[in-house]
Amino acid sequence: MSGGKWPRRLQLAVLAALASIMLAGCGNEYVVLNPKGPVAQTQYDLIMISIILCSIIIIPVIGLTAFIVYRYRDTPNNKATYKPNWAHSTKLEVIWWSIPIVIIAILGYFTVRDTYALKENPNKEVKPMVIQVTSLDWKWLFTYPEQNIATVNYLEIPSGVPVQFQISAEAPMNSFWVPELGGQIYAMAGMTTELYLQADHPGEFQGRGANFTGEGFAHMQFNVKATTQDEFDQWVKEVKGTTPEMSKEDYEQLKKPGLSDVLTYSSFPEGLFEEIVSKYSHGHPMETGGNMHDSMHMDGDKEESTPGSEAGEKKDESAHSTHHMPNMSMTPVMNH
Amino acid sequence: MWESLKEFCSWFFVTGDPLIYGAMVSIALTMVAIVFVLTKYKKWGWLWREWLTTVDHKRIGIMYLIASLLMLFRGGVDALMMRVQLAFPNLEFLHSDHYNAIFTTHGTIMILFMAMPMMFGLFNMVVPLQLGARDVAYPFLNAVSFWLFMFGAMLFNLSFVIGGSPDAGWLSYPPLSQNDFSPGPGQNFWIWGIQISGIGSLATGINFIVTILKMRAPGMKLMKMPMFSWSVFSSCTMIILAFPILTVTIALLYLDRFAGAHFFTMDGGGNPMMYLNLIWMWGHPEVYIVVVPAFGIFSEVVATFAKKKLFGYTSMVAAVMGIAILSFFTWAHHFFTMGTSANVIAFFAITTMLIAIPTGVKIFNWLFTMYRGKISFKQPMMWTIAFIPCFVVGGATGVMLSVAPADYQYHNSYFLIAHFHQVLIGGVVFGYLAGIYYWWPKLFGFKLDEKLGAWGFWLWNIGFYVCFMPQYALGFMGMTRRYYTYGWDLGWEPLNLVSTVGAFLMGAGFVFQVWQITYSIKHGERDTTGDPWNGRTLEWSIPSPAPFYNFAVVPQVKDMDDFWRVKEEKANGTYKEEPVHLEPIHMPKNSGLPFIMSVCWFIAGFGFVWEWTWMAIIGMVGVALVMWARSFQYDTDYYVPVDEVRRTEASLGRVY
Numbered sequence: 007m008s009g010g011k012w013p014r015r016l017q018l019a020v021l022a023a024l025a026s027i028m029l030a031g032c033g034n035e036y037v038v039l040n041p042k043g044p045v046a047q048t049q050y051d052l053i054m055i056s057i058i059l060c061s062i063i064i065i066p067v068i069g070l071t072a073f074i075v076y077r078y079r080d081t082p083n084n085k086a087t088y089k090p091n092w093a094h095s096t097k098l099e100v101i102w103w104s105i106p107i108v109i110i111a112i113l114g115y116f117t118v119r120d121t122y123a124l125k126e127n128p129n130k131e132v133k134p135m136v137i138q139v140t141s142l143d144w145k146w147l148f149t150y151p152e153q154n155i156a157t158v159n160y161l162e163i164p165s166g167v168p169v170q171f172q173i174s175a176e177a178p179m180n181s182f183w184v185p186e187l188g189g190q191i192y193a194m195a196g197m198t199t200e201l202y203l204q205a206d207h208p209g210e211f212q213g214r215g216a217n218f219t220g221e222g223f224a225h226m227q228f229n230v231k232a233t234t235q236d237e238f239d240q241w242v243k244e245v246k247g248t249t250p251e252m253s254k255e256d257y258e259q260l261k262k263p264g265l266s267d268v269l270t271y272s273s274f275p276e277g278l279f280e281e282i283v284s285k286y287s288h289g290h291p292m293e294t295g296g297n298m299h300d301s302m303h304m305d306g307d308k309e310e311s312t313p314g315s316e317a318g319e320k321k322d323e324s325a326h327s328t329h330h331m332p333n334m335s336m337t338p339v340m341n342h
Numbered sequence: 343m344w345e346s347l348k349e350f351c352s353w354f355f356v357t358g359d360p361l362i363y364g365a366m367v368s369i370a371l372t373m374v375a376i377v378f379v380l381t382k383y384k385k386w387g388w389l390w391r392e393w394l395t396t397v398d399h400k401r402i403g404i405m406y407l408i409a410s411l412l413m414l415f416r417g418g419v420d421a422l423m424m425r426v427q428l429a430f431p432n433l434e435f436l437h438s439d440h441y442n443a444i445f446t447t448h449g450t451i452m453i454l455f456m457a458m459p460m461m462f463g464l465f466n467m468v469v470p471l472q473l474g475a476r477d478v479a480y481p482f483l484n485a486v487s488f489w490l491f492m493f494g495a496m497l498f499n500l501s502f503v504i505g506g507s508p509d510a511g512w513l514s515y516p517p518l519s520q521n522d523f524s525p526g527p528g529q530n531f532w533i534w535g536i537q538i539s540g541i542g543s544l545a546t547g548i549n550f551i552v553t554i555l556k557m558r559a560p561g562m563k564l565m566k567m568p569m570f571s572w573s574v575f576s577s578c579t580m581i582i583l584a585f586p587i588l589t590v591t592i593a594l595l596y597l598d599r600f601a602g603a604h605f606f607t608m609d610g611g612g613n614p615m616m617y618l619n620l621i622w623m624w625g626h627p628e629v630y631i632v633v634v635p636a637f638g639i640f641s642e643v644v645a646t647f648a649k650k651k652l653f654g655y656t657s658m659v660a661a662v663m664g665i666a667i668l669s670f671f672t673w674a675h676h677f678f679t680m681g682t683s684a685n686v687i688a689f690f691a692i693t694t695m696l697i698a699i700p701t702g703v704k705i706f707n708w709l710f711t712m713y714r715g716k717i718s719f720k721q722p723m724m725w726t727i728a729f730i731p732c733f734v735v736g737g738a739t740g741v742m743l744s745v746a747p748a749d750y751q752y753h754n755s756y757f758l759i760a761h762f763h764q765v766l767i768g769g770v771v772f773g774y775l776a777g778i779y780y781w782w783p784k785l786f787g788f789k790l791d792e793k794l795g796a797w798g799f800w801l802w803n804i805g806f807y808v809c810f811m812p813q814y815a816l817g818f819m820g821m822t823r824r825y826y827t828y829g830w831d832l833g834w835e836p837l838n839l840v841s842t843v844g845a846f847l848m849g850a851g852f853v854f855q856v857w858q859i860t861y862s863i864k865h866g867e868r869d870t871t872g873d874p875w876n877g878r879t880l881e882w883s884i885p886s887p888a889p890f891y892n893f894a895v896v897p898q899v900k901d902m903d904d905f906w907r908v909k910e911e912k913a914n915g916t917y918k919e920e921p922v923h924l925e926p927i928h929m930p931k932n933s934g935l936p937f938i939m940s941v942c943w944f945i946a947g948f949g950f951v952w953e954w955t956w957m958a959i960i961g962m963v964g965v966a967l968v969m970w971a972r973s974f975q976y977d978t979d980y981y982v983p984v985d986e987v988r989r990t991e992a993s994l995g996r997v998y
Contacts, residue, residue: 033833034833035819035832035833035834036815036818036819037818037819037820038751038752038755038817038818038819038820039818046751048747049747049748049750049751052745052747052748053742053745053748053751056741056742056745056748057742059741060738060739060741060742061738063702063734063738064734064735064738067705067706067709067730067731067734068730068731068734070709071709071727071730071731074709074712074713075712075717075727078648078712078713078714078715078716078717079716079717079718079719080649080716080717080718084716086714087714088649088650088714088715088716089650089714090649090650090651090715091650091651092650092651092653092714093650093651093652093653093654093655093711094653094654094655094656095710098706098710099654099657099703099706099707102702102703102706102707103657103699103703105702106698106699106702106703107699110695110696110698110699110741113695113741113745114691114692114695116745117688117691117692117695117744117745117746117747118688118691118692120747121684121687121688121691121746121747122684122688123747124747124750125683125684143523178515178516178517178518178523179515179517179518179614181679181753181754183820183822185751185820188750188751189679189747189748189749189750189751189753190679190750190751190753190754191679191680191681191750192677192679192680192681194614194615194680195517195608195614196608197615197681199680199681200681201681212820212832214820214822215822216753216754216755216822217754218442218510218511218515218518218754218823218824219518220442220509220510220518220523220524221438221439221442222438223438223824223825223826224438224824224825224826224827224828285609286608286609
């Protein structure tokens with residue numbers, strides 16, 4: 007899905023320009039401009055294509071403005087032509103109706119192409135892993151149906167494997183966003199939206215809610231850790247072995263408004279996510295994604311069934327606690 | 343008794359925040375001061391006769407302008423408070439609730455209670471004069487519109503000292519804005535403040551459409567109508583198509599909250615996404631409603647100060663009307679991220695991009711109006727020139743946002759924030775300021791001081807770029823809008839601090855403008871000719887300030903820039919002096935009913951806000967009574983005798 011060779015070269019030039027504008031350059035903090043997976047890469051390419059196409063208009067127009075304003079200023083010694091009644095030129099007007107039409111046509115082509123592409127698994131060779139995401143007031147619940155584990159405000163995924171996020175909410179509408187891996191999608195009660203993301207390499211990324219949900223909204227940030235498949239399997243094993251189970255009551259507690267630390271659960275009530283969705287969908291689950299039925303796993307498959315996982319043998323006792331993010335800035339002082 | 347009063351006050355008033363107590367005290371002091379001054383100088387009767395009951399479009403325009411400048415101040419203070427809170431990570435200047443209320447009121451006020459009335463103020467001040475008309479088509483309705491806006495705005499603003507401000511964002515998305523998540527009267531204040539003023543907006547839209555279609559001076563064919571009036575026509579077309587959607591949508595939201603309906607609730611069969619669709623079906627045309635008149639202003643200003651005919655008039659008319667139509671087909675781009683099918687997303691991405699075409703064409707036409715002109719850099723022109731690069735960049739980032747898959751990365755980030763502030767400040771605010779500077783002498787009879795204006799201009803402009811360019815970068819850093827705080831670990835702090843500095847520069851620019859106005863009242867250059875800028879259209883042919891009947895003789899129009907034609911013909915001696923024949927002028931009578939009716943609406947609105955049904959009923963009965971009374975009023979107009987017209991004109995230096 008990359009834009010071929012020519013945009014790449016121009017991208018470098020544009021990046022250099024951006025760097026000088028932004029002074030700080032494109033350091034790691036520019037998460038949108040540091041794609042770490044195929045989806046974010048596609049979007050990064052589109053951003054660069056659109057910057058280039060827009061620059062084709064912006065730069066000459068600003069230059070022309072400066073020139074005209076200077077050239078035709080009303081000063082006593084200005085000898086520039088003055089034609090007060092020259093107000094029409096079909097040739098010129100055809101030109102500037104056409105320029106934006108051509109630019110929009112080019113941009114429209116790339117836009118439509120990638121709009122369709124991003125609805126699909128970005129990595130056709132690998133079977134995607136499913137993670138269910140629920141936005142609550144004000145924390146994120148992640149349930150892993152294939153592994154039957156759950157986490158709160160923390161996401162761990164294997165790198166090189168596309169992840170299909172199935173996203174819903176039991177709270178006001180939020181938006182699930184991991185900028186380094188790709189753009190966001192809304193989390194809405196009674197509906198399931200679908201988003202494919204993939205991390206190409208191990209690493210840690212910021213994730214956050216991007217649609218305002220009230221008082222604790224700013225604290226709905228979470229870390230995403232991409233590991234190798236082995237490490238991921240190992241982590242799942244530890245979670246299963248060392249953390250408590252999530253009961254229905256635990257979920258009821260969790261969904262009450264308030265902040266939460268990072269939590270992990272060795273299991274979650276069967277069909278929890280589907281139940282959350284159907285609670286608000288009046289018996290007709292609204293699917294806003296594409297081919298949901300193919301990938302839904304509602305059959306109570308509670309065994310460890312990560313694709314390609316080997317029975318992890320290594321056991322690292324201290325590993326579990328390291329997955330928690332004690333440095334996550336939380337101020338649990340909400341007055342509820 | 344005392345205890346129950348205390349109890350009442352504790353939930354009726356907003357308590358516990360020193361900033362709000364300060365605001366309460368200053369509001370009380372201001373009101374005492376106003377009452378004192380009016381009483382001491384025996385001005386109550388004057389206020390009632392000359393202003394509260396007026397149906398004169400120019401006075402209504404002035405009142406709109408004053409109200410919108412006050413609202414600009416309040417919305418600006420909101421903005422500065424937000425910027426202070428975000429200047430450094432983990433600041434505790436504002437708590438989450440307070441911050442949420444402030445960004446909500448900032449957005450609502452700036453769009454609905456600042457931009458809209460400033461725009462209506464300009465419509466009122468200019469359109470009848472530009473058309474050669476003596477008033478708008480429905481002067482009484484015009485007063486109704488203004489007072490509905492005014493009392494709607496007052497109801498909305500009351501919420502920050504009484505009951506609590508709304509805090510679910512400027513468009514109050516459900517389910518967050520529903521009772522479950524936003525109990526209390528705050529959201530109701532939002533609904534009723536907008537509802538009441540929205541009725542006024544719709545009426546203004548109808549009023550100006552009819553004015554433009556029916557009240558043009560003889561000879562002014564539609565294709566000879568000045569560009570500003572065309573832009574008003576485009577804007578009003580959008581108003582009458584879009585505002586009913588707003589009215590119905592927030593009425594349904596109120597039914598959800600008040601009567602337990604389930605239109606947009608999370609449970610019970612409601613669909614919050616329906617609200618998003620409906621509100622943006624109004625909301626997207628709304629941004630064009632406010633920006634298209636700014637395009638009209640730039641067209642007038644550019645032609646006047648380049649001393650050259652507007653380039654590509656026909657293209658410009660096609661562009662503003664094209665925008666009016668296209669604006670109704672782009673709403674879903676506000677939520678590309680809701681996960682609809684690729685077909686829907688692709689459709690709205692393309693329609694959004696299409697808007698860039700007519701908009702881009704206008705930029706070229708303005709540039710080529712200046713090309714081979716003679717540009718003088720007076721204040722209205724300065725704002726127009728500053729607008730072009732600002733809007734080109736803002737428009738380009740808008741095109742970037744319309745690239746749907748990329749929008750998944752920009753959505754709700756500071757990139758979006760920077761974009762819409764760039765088009766709304768660079769387009770709407772710069773445009774309206776240009777318009778205010780341009781037409782100020784026509785309304786008030788004096789120019790605004792150039793030197794203080796230059797300070798205001800440069801502070802606004804430099805401040806704008808310092809404030810908003812870093813926000814594009816913050817968007818690329820993943821900073822999400824509506825965060826009341828952020829941590830040190832994200833690297834967001836340097837650019838946020840820069841942005842805050844920029845916001846204060848703009849604030850300083852506003853202070854200079856207020857100073858400029860107060861200074862110019864005494865010292866501003868008087869306009870004795872009625873044509874201070876060497877203008878081109880009809881409004882400059884009459885004295886400044888314009889007499890209450892506008893035109894002693896209704897002009898015969900032959901050209902788009904008719905006054906320019908007359909001046910040229912006079913200069914080269916081809917002008918044929920027509921014999922002037924003064925006739926009695928038919929004018930509408932003042933009426934207190936619009937004011938009284940709006941007070942009744944305010945009472946009803948207050949009752950609806952607190953869900954005090956008895957009070958709402960009293961208010962609505964009052965509204966009905968006023969309408970009933972008006973239907974039996976037959977003595978609503980009068981004729982200004984020829985003698986009085988002659989005397990008035992003579993006092994303004996024109997002899998007939």
